[in-house]
Amino acid sequence: xxxxxxAYIAGIYEHPTRKADEQSLSQLHAEVARGALTDAGxxxxxxxxxxxxxxxxxxxxxxxxxxxxxKLRHVDSTDTGGSSYIVHVAHAAEAIALGKCRVALITLAxxxxxxxxxPGLNLKSELFPEGQFELPFGPAIVNIYAMCAMxxxxxxxxxxxxxxxxxxxxxxxxxxxxxxxxxxxxxxxDVVNSPLIADPIRRLDCCVVSDGGxxxxxxxxxxxxxxxxxxxxVVGGGESVxxxxxxxxxxxFSGARWSxxxxxxxxxxxxxxxxxxxxxxxxxxxxxxxxxxxxxxxxGKGGAFVADGNLISGIGKLPFNTDGGGLCNxxxxxxxxxxxxxxxxxxxxxxxxxxxxxxxxxxxxAHGTGGSLGTRHGxxxxxxxxxx
Amino acid sequence: MAPAERKIPAPxxxxxxxxxxxxxxxxRLVIGRCRACNEAHFYPRSICPFCFSDNTILETAVGKxxxxxxxxxxxxxxxxxxxxxTLEEGPTMMSNIGDCDPEAVRIGQAVQLIFKxxxxxxxxxxxxxx
Numbered sequence: 001x002x003x004x005x006x007a008y009i010a011g012i013y014e015h016p017t018r019k020a021d022e023q024s025l026s027q028l029h030a031e032v033a034r035g036a037l038t039d040a041g042x043x044x045x046x047x048x049x050x051x052x053x054x055x056x057x058x059x060x061x062x063x064x065x066x067x068x069x070x071k072l073r074h075v076d077s078t079d080t081g082g083s084s085y086i087v088h089v090a091h092a093a094e095a096i097a098l099g100k101c102r103v104a105l106i107t108l109a110x111x112x113x114x115x116x117x118x119p120g121l122n123l124k125s126e127l128f129p130e131g132q133f134e135l136p137f138g139p140a141i142v143n144i145y146a147m148c149a150m151x152x153x154x155x156x157x158x159x160x161x162x163x164x165x166x167x168x169x170x171x172x173x174x175x176x177x178x179x180x181x182x183x184x185x186x187x188x189x190d191v192v193n194s195p196l197i198a199d200p201i202r203r204l205d206c207c208v209v210s211d212g213g214x215x216x217x218x219x220x221x222x223x224x225x226x227x228x229x230x231x232x233x234v235v236g237g238g239e240s241v242x243x244x245x246x247x248x249x250x251x252x253f254s255g256a257r258w259s260x261x262x263x264x265x266x267x268x269x270x271x272x273x274x275x276x277x278x279x280x281x282x283x284x285x286x287x288x289x290x291x292x293x294x295x296x297x298x299x300g301k302g303g304a305f306v307a308d309g310n311l312i313s314g315i316g317k318l319p320f321n322t323d324g325g326g327l328c329n330x331x332x333x334x335x336x337x338x339x340x341x342x343x344x345x346x347x348x349x350x351x352x353x354x355x356x357x358x359x360x361x362x363x364x365x366a367h368g369t370g371g372s373l374g375t376r377h378g379x380x381x382x383x384x385x386x387x388x
Numbered sequence: 389m390a391p392a393e394r395k396i397p398a399p400x401x402x403x404x405x406x407x408x409x410x411x412x413x414x415x416r417l418v419i420g421r422c423r424a425c426n427e428a429h430f431y432p433r434s435i436c437p438f439c440f441s442d443n444t445i446l447e448t449a450v451g452k453x454x455x456x457x458x459x460x461x462x463x464x465x466x467x468x469x470x471x472x473x474t475l476e477e478g479p480t481m482m483s484n485i486g487d488c489d490p491e492a493v494r495i496g497q498a499v500q501l502i503f504k505x506x507x508x509x510x511x512x513x514x515x516x517x518x
Contacts, residue, residue: 132399132409133431136512137484138461143470146459154457154495198459198470246437247419247430247479249472251457374457374472375482 002266003090006097007104008224009232009384011040011217012342014323016179018330020111020211025057026067028109028213033068036215041227042103047217049074049101051092053084055110055333064107074101080241080378081370082280082335084108085216087380089341089366090237092218102220109213110333130244134375142206142283143198144374149285150200151251155300158288160200162303164191166284167204167327169311174324176353181208182328191284205284207326207336214338216345230349231387236269238262243376254286254369255379256293263365263381264295271295274383275361276347277318278340280368281325287311290367291318294381313356322347322356337368337380348386362386394466398509407446408432409510417501417513418446419477430479451501452476453515460490469493473515487516 013035020028029052037043050072056064061075074095078087085108092104152158168188174180186204194203224231240258264270271294279287288302296318297305310316323329323343326336344364346352352361364384371377401409408431411418420432424441436444458471469485471493485493486504499515506512 127400127402129433130431132401132405134482136396136399136506137470137482137514138394138464138468139470139482140461140464143459143461147457147470147472150459150495151457195463196460197463198461201459244430244480247428247481249456249474249480251472 001097003093003097003237004235004266005233006221007093007218007234008221009089009216009234009345010219010224010227010229011036011042012215012345013039014214014339014342015109015212015332017212018179018181018210019113021114023111025109025111026064028111029056029064029107030068032109032213032215033105033107036105036217040217040229042217044068044070046103047105048072049092049095049104051076051088051104051106053077053108053335054079055108055335080380082282083337083368083370083378083380084335085338086341086366086368086382087239087378089216089218089234089382090239090380093234093237096218096220102223104218106216106218107213108215108332108335108338110335111211112209112334113211130375139375140198141372142201144372145283145285146198146201148251148289148374152285152289153200155252156303158303160192161188162307163205163284163288164188165306165308166281166287166311167191169309169316170281170321170325170327172312173322173356174328176355177324177329180324180329181210182324201283201285207282207331208328209334210330210332212330212332214332214342216338216341232345232348232384233387234382235385236263236265236267236383238266238381240379241376242379251374253299254289254293254373255377256290256367256369256381259379259381260294260367263383267383269363269383273363274318274365276322276344276358276364277320278344278364278366279320280336280340281321281327282336282369284327286369286373287320289373290369294365294367313358319356319358322352335370337370340366340368341382344384348384392466394468396504396506396512398506399512404434411446411448412503412513413510415503417449417451419449419475419479421445421447428478430481449475449477453499455485455493455495455497455499456480457495458485458493471515473499484514485517486514493517
């Protein structure tokens with residue numbers, strides 16, 4: 001059984017805040033839920049399926065269903081880090097296809113800035129099995145991703161300048177986004193001259209830390225047909241978990257090598273068919289490796305692929321993250337998957353900013369890497385299509 | 389003036405991992421070895437991650453390896469070198485490279501086991517160049 005064409009994304013909403021001093025976490029979840037339902041033209045009482053991840057307060061779907069007053073017959077709190085919400089889109093499509101729910105709500109929210117915390121995995125439990133074999137050595141997200149970049153440079157000759165092009169492209173898009181945290185267009189020189197954080201990753205190779213959130217409403221083809229918004233349907237999904245493989249660590253590829261082909265196969269399309277791609281950009285290396293593993297270029301050729309503006313809308317062959325992405329726009333709750341789906345839907349609806357809107361954008365991909373690229377991560381890929 | 393040492397958080401030991409850390413206290417690094425499939429794994433665990441047999445043992449590693457990848461963590465009070473080290477026995481493990489000039493660290497470099505004290509716990513396995 002396939003999810004192809006069996007579920008539609010009817011509503012999206014991205015919270016405009018980037019620092020939520022005045023809102024609670026549950027309030028942010030509810031605000032984005034309201035926004036997405038309003039966008040869809042549906043109400044809270046239509047929702048019978050709810051999806052959230054580890055960013056949701058309390059007991060996740062229980063606490064949030066209580067807070068929002070939802071009456072549910074399907075819940076899913078799969079947590080694969082920042083890729084969770086892309087997994088949720090695929091899982092919601094599966095649930096809708098099977099008739100387990102008719103209107104699915106997915107929410108994400110976070111307020112790391114208001115809480116005074118920096119980036120990082122919020123691993124509160126001392127019981128996770130790998131902790132004692134890693135925490136003594138000071139893994140800090142950035143230095144784990146940095147080891148992937150270091151190995152990529154060693155194996156394939158990837159350069160700091162090539163990585164910088166990912167940030168340059170994101171900044172070209174962010175200049176048009178009034179909500180983006182970093183709207184200044186930067187050059188390759190700006191990136192490679194920014195301070196080293198963890199070799200070879202420099203400050204401008206890193207995404208922002210932001211508060212905020214987002215929500216998605218999905219539904220059946222029948223209900224979608226009765227709504228006023230442009231029709232965007234899910235045509236393929238793939239997920240995977242990549243880990244340390246019992247010590248057979250290989251930093252040269254990501255879980256996209258497995259999730260990508262599954263999504264393309266279900267959709268019956270190839271990378272060459274994709275008009276726009278949202279790629280989770282926790283760091284510049286995350287994008288470069290995902291593009292290779294998804295098949296947009298050969299393994300090891302990611303550096304050449306992203307160079308010279310190839311990811312800039314209107315200039316390059318593969319416009320990416322036209323909202324400015326995590327590198328420039330926002331990164332609510334240190335979890336970037338939600339906003340990747342939202343911008344892909346905007347592109348398919350023709351509702352991206354006119355300066356970055358991709359012409360005749362009828363097929364888009366959203367991809368997320370959640371957790372930590374160099375240790376354990378969840379990889380999720382979805383392919384979305386505009387109908388008509 | 390010698391650079392200050394980074395305070396190393398003590399590992400949170402559980403019943404399954406007590407053998408690993410008591411070996412560390414004796415100056416030995418142990419890896420997991422499965423008696424059913426004969427594969428080595430890291431971190432050591434009771435159930436083999438390759439064949440799922442419960443017939444696993446701790447095996448003392450010779451303490452030699454090469455740097456698979458590394459990164460110098462710079463924007464912190466005491467910079468340190470995060471690394472993945474591939475052991476002579478096969479598995480690659482997360483560790484730090486200590487007792488050497490961080491700027492001289494390279495992928496492929498040969499390293500040797502050392503132990504560094506943790507803050508209130510057993511010593512942790514690290515590596516030095518050469």
